Amino acid sequence: MTSIVAYDIEDDRIRQRLANYLLKHGVRLQKSVFAVQVERHVFKRFLNEIQKITNKEGKVAVFRMCSGCQNASIQLNSHEKLFYLF
Numbered sequence: 001m002t003s004i005v006a007y008d009i010e011d012d013r014i015r016q017r018l019a020n021y022l023l024k025h026g027v028r029l030q031k032s033v034f035a036v037q038v039e040r041h042v043f044k045r046f047l048n049e050i051q052k053i054t055n056k057e058g059k060v061a062v063f064r065m066c067s068g069c070q071n072a073s074i075q076l077n078s079h080e081k082l083f084y085l086f
Contacts, residue, residue: 001040002026002065005050006033009058018053018060 005022009015009032019028025046026036038046043064050060 003036003038004063007060011057014057
């Protein structure tokens, strides 16, 4: 399942730790927006890890894409995984 994660975090250290974590799971779409591939059975663990990294600092939004949204999206730049146009 693909999820879009966007954040606004002031603390440089926390922001960099979160970016590094998200890069392990997906691709950066913009400076603070990532598309990540997370299986349904580990999604809660994924959210818990984000909370652990951020320690509830700043704002983080996670949008889960349903299969219909994924099927309707158009993939651009095929050399980049998970880069979609909606």
